[in-house]
Amino acid sequence: MKTVPKRQGKSASRRKEIIQAALACFTERGFTETSMADIRRRSNASTGSIYHHFKSKEQLAAEIYLEGIRDYQAGLLTTLEDQESARGGIFAVVAYHLRWVEAHPDWTRFLFQKRHAEFMDSTDDDFAGMNTEFVQRCSRWFVRHVKAGTLRRLPPDVYLSVLLGPCMEFTRHYVSGRPCTPLDRAIHELGTAAWRSLKTDAARKGVNHENS
Amino acid sequence: MKTVPKRQGKSASRRKEIIQAALACFTERGFTETSMADIRRRSNASTGSIYHHFKSKEQLAAEIYLEGIRDYQAGLLTTLEDQESARGGIFAVVAYHLRWVEAHPDWTRFLFQKRHAEFMDSTDDDFAGMNTEFVQRCSRWFVRHVKAGTLRRLPPDVYLSVLLGPCMEFTRHYVSGRPCTPLDRAIHELGTAAWRSLKTDAARKGVNHENS
DNA sequence: TCATTACTAGAATCCTATTCTAGAATATAG
DNA sequence: CTATATTCTAGAATAGGATTCTAGTAATGA
Numbered sequence: 433m434k435t436v437p438k439r440q441g442k443s444a445s446r447r448k449e450i451i452q453a454a455l456a457c458f459t460e461r462g463f464t465e466t467s468m469a470d471i472r473r474r475s476n477a478s479t480g481s482i483y484h485h486f487k488s489k490e491q492l493a494a495e496i497y498l499e500g501i502r503d504y505q506a507g508l509l510t511t512l513e514d515q516e517s518a519r520g521g522i523f524a525v526v527a528y529h530l531r532w533v534e535a536h537p538d539w540t541r542f543l544f545q546k547r548h549a550e551f552m553d554s555t556d557d558d559f560a561g562m563n564t565e566f567v568q569r570c571s572r573w574f575v576r577h578v579k580a581g582t583l584r585r586l587p588p589d590v591y592l593s594v595l596l597g598p599c600m601e602f603t604r605h606y607v608s609g610r611p612c613t614p615l616d617r618a619i620h621e622l623g624t625a626a627w628r629s630l631k632t633d634a635a636r637k638g639v640n641h642e643n644s
Numbered sequence: 645m646k647t648v649p650k651r652q653g654k655s656a657s658r659r660k661e662i663i664q665a666a667l668a669c670f671t672e673r674g675f676t677e678t679s680m681a682d683i684r685r686r687s688n689a690s691t692g693s694i695y696h697h698f699k700s701k702e703q704l705a706a707e708i709y710l711e712g713i714r715d716y717q718a719g720l721l722t723t724l725e726d727q728e729s730a731r732g733g734i735f736a737v738v739a740y741h742l743r744w745v746e747a748h749p750d751w752t753r754f755l756f757q758k759r760h761a762e763f764m765d766s767t768d769d770d771f772a773g774m775n776t777e778f779v780q781r782c783s784r785w786f787v788r789h790v791k792a793g794t795l796r797r798l799p800p801d802v803y804l805s806v807l808l809g810p811c812m813e814f815t816r817h818y819v820s821g822r823p824c825t826p827l828d829r830a831i832h833e834l835g836t837a838a839w840r841s842l843k844t845d846a847a848r849k850g851v852n853h854e855n856s
Numbered sequence: 857t858c859a860t861t862a863c864t865a866g867a868a869t870c871c872t873a874t875t876c877t878a879g880a881a882t883a884t885a886g
Numbered sequence: 887c888t889a890t891a892t893t894c895t896a897g898a899a900t901a902g903g904a905t906t907c908t909a910g911t912a913a914t915g916a
Contacts, residue, residue, distance in 0.1 A: 443882095443894065462762045468873060478896045479874085485894090489873065548757045548816075550674045586833055587825040593813040594837045598802075601809030604760075605801050613799040621798055625806045625841035655863065655913095679903060690865045691905085697863090701904070 447485050450475045455496050459538035463493060463545065490550075497546045498558060500539050504532055505566045512573050518582040521573065522595065522630060523623040529599040530619050533606060541607050567592065582635040594629050598622050659697050662687045667708050671750035675705060675757065702762075709758045710770060712751050716744055717778045724785050730794040733785060734807065734842060735835040741811040742831050745818060753819050779804065794847040806841050810834050 453475035457466035468489060472479060486492040511528040515521035533540045567588055574591055577583040586594070599622060605612050613621070665687035669678035680701060684691060698704040723740040727733035745752045779800055786803055789795040798806070811834060817824050825833070 446894080464762060467871085480876090480897070481895050483874070545760045545762070548759065550676060550757070587829070589814065589817050589824045590810075590830060590833045590837075593810040593817070593834065597809035597811070597813030598805040599809070600813055601805040602801065605805070612801045617799070618802060621802045622805065625802075629837035629841045658863080680905085681903075692866070692907090693864050695905070 443485075446477060446481060450477050450482055450485060450492070451496060451499070453477075454492050455538075455542070458493065458496070459542050463542075493546060493549070497543065497549075498562070500536075500543050501559075502562065504543075505562065507532065509566065509569050512570065518577040518580070518631065518635065519627055521577070522627045523619075525595060526599055526623040526626060527619045529596065530603070530615050530622075533603050534615055537607065540603065544604065544607060581632055583630050584632050586630075591630070595626050598625060655697075658689060658693060662689050662694055662697060662704070663708055663711070665689075666704050667750075667754070670705065670708070671754050705758060705761070709755065709761075710774070712748075712755050713771075714774065716755075717774065719744065721778065721781050724782065730789040730792070730843065730847065731839055733789070734839045735831075737807060738811055738835040738838060739831045741808065742815070742827050742834075745815050746827055749819065752815065756816065756819060793844055795842050796844050798842075803842070807838050810837060 450471065454466075454471045457470045457474060461470070468479065468482065471477075471492075472482060475482075482492075486495065508525060508528055511524050512521050515524050570592065571588045574583060574588070578585050602612070602618055602622060606615075612618075662683065666678075666683045669682045669686060673682070680691065680694065683689075683704075684694060687694070694704075698707065720737060720740055723736050724733050727736050782804065783800045786795060786800070790797050814824070814830055814834060818827075824830075
């Protein structure tokens, strides 16, 4: 994953080491629990070095956060855009989400924990831009199917809420450690629920009304 | 030796003053931004007094968090249990959620921010207990309608995910400050979406199949 | 009234994120 | 290949704020 600018090899590796160490600490001890000293020890970097690369602990976390979101969103988008049928897209997204969560439990926990962190408002445009691009590309896919008559016409924010909201909520439950419905079943149920919410009454299972 | 924590009026008011002050600070400056000194000044309580009532800043926040959740959940439950028809219940819950958010924007922001805080795991049984009671009472309502044939049979965690997930996700958007669909519209759309997900195919708008 | 407990006060402590100063590596120009 | 500038690393010093401590003051109860 390419980060942001064109950093030279030597320094970039230091930077990555720090990020890796920080992520490990954060996921295993929690954000507020881990001290800069922990990160320093684990990465073998000095205080000065860390602060050369990152403005603050918060900003270091933000960086990690963005990297995770980027991976998640990128995968989700290609998954979605690969799907021709409306029904396929809806189910694929739900499955993608839950599989990603299953495959990256630590990441997930961290992302959820930081989801409403204070840096979210003020953070650089990276986040805002990334996010609007995400919404736009999702919308584009949806619009196609709305025009084809397979999906109901809804505002984009409502779309995403209906499609991803249940996944998020279920995930919250999943990472909390309390017992919950097995993932296969959940994928099936949440996919079905989303599909029932979003499809038009005309659309039928498996039938694809794509045309101009 | 009385070990029972019956709070006398005098002390209780101090306690409340501290909670009020803390909430005000947290919502207006954010959790990490506000210092104990801020809370001390705003509440006119001394350091010692604050730490007599609350173990730590975290725990103070947790207390406030619980109070908010309690209010939200209590209202949601009575709203739900007041409704006879399945459809009425679903729509009422969605409306309740978004109206609550509209009426308590500061609370909402704070609750969202703290939703995945680190104290959530380890916190006293208060939270766990409250939460399972909430789930159980919701389930009870659902089960009635499942038996009546108006709602589909789904695992409780999936139920709540499908019903509340979209509300949560929309709320996230709403409190972020970015422009979004007006609340009336959102209530209508999210209610409809949830209803379509959860109703059985037999159930019809307005028709109530309640019986033994 | 005495004794025990709950509460308040604010100074002292302690922890840790951040800043500072200086020195090593590395790149760039001439 | 030097000189010089820039980037990077170090680790000690600082500073800010959460928490603890010690000593008192009000309330309660026998």
